[in-house]
Amino acid sequence: MPVISPGPFTKTLIIREEAKKEAYKYFSEEFSSKKGLVVCDENTEHIARRDFPGLPQMTFEAGAVATDTNGDAAAQRLEDGGYGFAVACGSGSISDITRYAAAKAGIPFVSYPTAASVDGFVSSVAAMTIDGRKATLPSKAPVALFADPAVFSSAPLRLTLSGVGDILGKYISLLDWRAAQCLMDEVLDDKLTDLINRAIDKVLALDPDDPGFAEAVMEGLVMTGMTIQYHGSSRPASGAEHHLSHLWEMHCMSEPTDALHGEKVGVSTLIVLERYKSVPYEDLAAEYIKPKFTRENLSHIYGPLTDGIIGENTPDPLASLTRERIKSAQPEINRLVNELPDIGALRDYMKKIGALTALDEIGLPNTARFKNLSMKYAPYVRRRITLLKILNIKD
Template sequence: MNAAQQTIAAGLKVSRSIAALELSAGALAKAPGLLTSHFGEAGAFLIADGNTWEAAGRALEAHLRAAGLAVQAHLLPAKPKPKPSVELAEDLTLRLAATSATPVAVGSGVINDVVKYAAFKLGRPYLCVATATSMDGYTSAGAPLSEKGFKKTIQCKPPRAIIGDLDVLRLAPRAMSSWGYSDLAGKIPAGADWIIADDLGVEAIETRSWGMVQDHLHDFLSRPEDVARGNGAAIEDLFAGLAVVGFAMELHGSSRPASGADHQIAHLWEMQDLALNGELVSHGSCVAVGALTALQLYDWLLQQNIAALDIEATVSGARSLAQKTDDIKRIFGSSEIGARSIEETRLKHVETDMLRLRLSRLKATWPQLAERLRRQVLKPAEFTAKLRAAGAPAAAADIGVDTAYLRRTVLAALYLRSRYTILDVLDDTGLLETAVSQLSDGRETSGRAA
């Protein structure tokens, strides 16, 4: 058993929902046995889009029919790309309700998330057939979906069984593998965010889920060039790394082990339908730039003399909840995003006395905290090199985001989640706007066209 298989086996031991994960070459041929042993004889209802049908759906159908199993299929269009929305998931719920067949998600992010939601609504377990190493959601209990324009993670249940056929995964578009690499790389700044929350007494690190994500993270990220080439072993390692993140999120009961400011930045672009050359920018590409941005903020913070922070002046100049609410309304207007951001911000806002205590703790523990953060993060230049080697966007300009838009996004992303991140510690210390003013779109260093 290689390292990838050992990682998956360890994840299966802690999962309350996932009974099997078959990651091997030719794994599609094992679908009939997995289906009958874990779901019974009711047959399969395949849900795919035009691309994932050609990648795996057609062959999957043939294997199932050859085994004498009943098969139905519903295909979404490949273009325009399906959007991960509650509305689409509700439509699939109605379609699945009309049959007793086992739901089978044939695809990656969007397909898996909408089927996960629909199956959960019906109280029905489902089978996931992965078609790309493009994200960490195959094994997670959460379904990140937009509802009325606001993207949120809805807690559901992971699939009961997962098939990752390495012959399919290694032939996925190279860009999709880079998205998965970026999603996994985002756990570096997400881990730093959790360290800050832990140190300041906001949210303690839960050691089991932390270790599942972080203990071997740099090993799984160590071969970006091979990921870009579609090397089978590198793709297997990447899938295993992404899978264990999902297991950790299920264990923890939230996305905290995997998501921080990087995803807040990314989700805002996704909610705004960020597009480049007529195509929506992928989640993984948004996370690549979100993670790099978070690391640039960490790099800036770690150069500051926090020991010299004037706590009383900072507390005196801190914005009230009313002022933050006015800022949210200015940025988002009366939209659903604005309404949800007000609620999320209310949950994490602290008043004068609590802020004073928090800043006092930050100042007192800063030498030790700074050392913990330096061990966790990568320098932006090193992170950029890894992204480029994997074929991922390595600057905001690469996804069509200019400097002004990047800075607006980061300032607005502060409000999207109640989760405490680098954005919050910068805001609490009165340093956020100064730090953000140092960000640029990277056009001068990216080496790519915007």
């Protein structure tokens, strides 16, 4: 895997057959006599037993969510058992539970992903649900990742396609990062944007029927995940498309759905892409309406979460943005938008591989109003500057 260099936290990255053997070698070299605990769920317990027969398991129920309650339970088990390291054997939620628990217990953990479903395996923050609210908690990245294609290629295709959705979202997150550079002088890192573009190309080069498809998706996910680690924030890998997904996950304007993270990101990518493609036909400076973070206009969407949203946007991240600046940035923004993939072509590709492309397929209302409200209010979910944040969205 020469394309992925070790990061500041995850210094060992192995994606190859029999990765478990490398993992065992790593345990004995790095952890010597320390005891390890494998964290898994009912879907991945058989993998934990088969690949790590010498280590005890902590098994969560199938589909366990990364809540603080589950994370605290795992931390307690790690502390009570005197464990010196943990192994996250599962997909996104098990990774988040383990990274939160290991951070709380003050011990390192190793990632052993069982599906190519999200880019968060090497992340240093845990996306946790606390009292029904989604929160990103400081946590720790794995000290090593061992991913065996024979293991994650056997995961249901739906999980791998969710990983594809998470990667396709990078079209938008990269554009937003570049737009923030044009509009607000945010510092861009070309090495990281190149790495993400290569991750996208790697995935697009193969179809689900091709041998090596899941491996390409896993490599793409780890590559984009590492950009977060190199950059120290999720800026390279998370823009307006993730903000829509986060808004839906807050369940303040829609009911909870069973859709996977990457499925939501895939659909939101198409929604935002369609909106961005109209930008070259608009006069952004003339149409720019300075957002007002008033309780009245946010509370009918965010309800009890409004205070948190106002706090996130205080002071106003767009305070220094002028119409003149937008006017001078628009030619470059138009150029970047024109380089984005054609919406029809991307939708066709996603349909061809079996990925979800419409709101009703992920359990959300497939209406123009829901789409527009999502685009209008999602930018407040995070302080981060995106192109969507300055567009005039009609509801």
